[in-house]
Amino acid sequence: MCGIHAVLSATAHDASPEVKRCLCNRGPDYLGHVERRVGDSSWTLNFTSTVLALRGDHVARQPLVDPDSGSVLCWNGEAWRIDGCRVDGNDGEAILGLLVKASASPAAERWDAILDIFRAVEGPFAFVYYDKPAEALYFARDRLGRRSLMIAQDATSGTLILSSIAEACDPKWKEVEPDGIYILGLDQTRSDSTSETRARLPVRQEWIAGGEADIVSGLEFWPSIGIFNKSLPSITSPLTLVSPSVGMLRQQLVDSLSIRVLGVPKPPSADTTCNTRVAVLFSGGLDCTVLARLAHELLDADQAIDLLNVAFENPRVVAQLKKDGHDELTDFYEACPDRMTGRKSHAELQNVCPGRTLRFVAVNVPYSETLAHRQQVISLIYPHNTEMDLSIGYALYFAARGQGFCSDSPAVETRQVPYASPARVLLSGLGADELFGGYSRHPSAFFRASYAGLIDELLLDVGRLGKRNLGRDDRAMSHWGKEVRFPYLDERLVRWAIETPAWEKCDFENGEDVTGVEAGKRVLRLLALELGMENVAKEKKRAIQFGARTAKMESGRVKGTTPIS
The missing domain is CATH 3.60.20.10 (Aminohydrolase, N-terminal nucleophile (Ntn) domain)
Structure with a gap:
């Protein structure tokens, strides 16, 4: 970087x-x-x-x-x-x-x-x-x-x-x-x-x-990487653990992760007792937890993996909790949705990654600190300038800083010690929703116009990734001398994903009954099952600004599209 x-x-x-x-x-x-x-x-x-x-x-x-x-x-x-x-x-x-x-x-x-x-x-x-x-x-x-x-x-x-x-x-x-x-x-x-x-x-x-x-001109062709598969099925089979696309996705992710996590130099700031070179931006959701699980298979056994989980003091939420009779000493950070999900996924990771130090880093951001960094974040995310951009920018900015409290145990009661992650390489799960149909609008598109509608929605999402998100995210996170790497956005993985038929990635036609996991991003959910993480496979999609509670900090009525004042 x-x-x-x-x-x-x-x-x-x-x-x-x-x-x-x-x-x-x-x-x-x-x-x-x-x-x-x-x-x-x-x-x-x-x-x-x-x-x-x-x-x-x-x-x-x-x-x-x-x-x-x-x-x-x-x-x-x-x-x-x-x-x-x-x-x-x-x-x-x-x-x-x-x-x-x-x-x-x-x-x-x-x-x-x-x-x-x-x-x-x-x-x-x-x-x-x-x-x-x-x-x-x-x-x-x-x-x-x-x-x-x-x-x-x-x-x-x-x-x-x-x-x-x-x-x-x-x-x-x-x-x-x-x-x-x-x-x-x-x-x-x-x-x-x-x-x-x-x-x-x-x-x-x-x-x-x-x-x-x-x-290769036309909408089907997408940024010189491959031809988007717009074929419609005559007949489909349910997407299950034995479907070929599950094994192919695993291999694609392993190949992508290998070049991104192996050979990372030891951070110059790390002391001799710390061997942490890679951290994961960790909400506990499906995309990032699969990355952590596969990184465990690739890294040397003595390397720890930091799981950076961010939670904010949202004054509007805190006021409501107090109004509802909660004690003022309630740990509002631990009540954040992504914190609760992160703790659960950390526990599941530890069960399937024996011998690996998986350090859960609780990045707690007081409201006063959010305000102190507000102008810096606004300047970094510019020209993106909506309330939603700022909410997402806050979460990525403070998560990438990696300063918080840590423990190797998922239990909240375990003694938490101040910690600053020395890792200069961060892994992000961005791209999985766009490639594999993880947003709520994807089933809506399917039920509105079957596979033709779903394919058009997927093509739209993938095509605007760079314009909508990535420049903004790079500026927000790189501010801390960290390099963010996106394994789901490896060119070869993206080529495979866009050339794979839609019904081999998500399975809205068959609902949840076939495999026990929801249809959105089913190929990735099935991979999580294969990797021994049943709870992670069933985790619902949640936007970062709501999971970390950076959205609507002052008013519940402000819209995400409102320009920053």
Whole structure:
């Protein structure tokens, strides 16, 4: 995980101290700066990068620079594979090496050679690349939008800023769409006077090259990953434990988790007695608990897994409980829905993961602390600016911080000790609902229009993941020097999921009677059963803002779509 800030301008423009502070929060291991003049003009490019070192045996200092050509790469991501091959060592350095080779291509082939490198990357990323010899600036977020990249451009001066975070809550700041790779040609940048200077508008290049895009055009094709299966069944069989898709999902998740949890370096802040490198954002629900269970099978036995469970003091709920006659000393945190579910799932995990230290971290957030961090969270989630965005942002922000009270026992009565998780890699279950039909609107769509309606709803949900959630979530959680990894959003798993028929993922046609677990996300629920977690398999879906009680803190009447005041 890294912080990126790049400015193209005709006048001096560097990142402000506040922006640098936020960038350093994302990447606490190194801060670097590089400046380049654009051709023989007065225009300059200023690059600032910060680094959270999780790949290779050294801190790869950014911005990465090719000393021969002067080209510059700001890389924020994880290239798990390039052109199908696993990447060992530092991935940013590997990509820069490929880019330098591509830059040696004939002029007519240069752009395509560079684009093909980024098209071949599997993993989450955002980047800014300055090809100095060709005077071209490339930038993008990955196909799924798992990393944040913001853009602001001044139409009058031509100044363009690209950054992991917005410099201010200003309408000029937008998220770079994860719909392709953008190229800004700088060879025609004019420098005769500031008032007449214009930067050309970025040109979007498809994630799929040339004629291949024409072959797979249409809504069925989704971010250059695969063809969405829209076939309708002539006859279906109930989805059960012996259905092939259950075993296939297990293998897909194991493969995805392997590259995300193995080889994580020991955090520099961890003491010699602590061997915790990975934590799970843990509500106790189905998606995250399955990840914790499978991570247990992959990690060395001496590595602990932290389960980060967040609960908030919601003054509206507390007032109601007191009004109903509850003692003022009632532990309102333990009464949060996600806290109760988390305790139960922790107990079930311990039964099926013998010998593993599973540390339940109770992240309790007083209302006063929520208010103290309110403006910081608002600035991080921007341009998302509704009450629902803020509620979700609060939960992710404080959960990622990982400060609370812990015990190895699921019992509430066990002595709780203050604890700050040293893990710098966090696992999130995001994506499972969209891929496998976990929202309440999915059965509604099925009963309204059968499989055709369900498929349209699934296609809609998957297609807007990057735009609706992931940039916001990345900014909220990375603020603590943590990297969030999304095993359900591995490209290969997503390809398998969208190419799998809907009735092999959820089973609204047969209801609950066949297997004892609900129809939504049934393939994942059956996997939980196979892994020995019956209670987890039956756990109902609950939105994080309600489970952690961040929603409607002041008024029960405010709508989630209401803009933040």
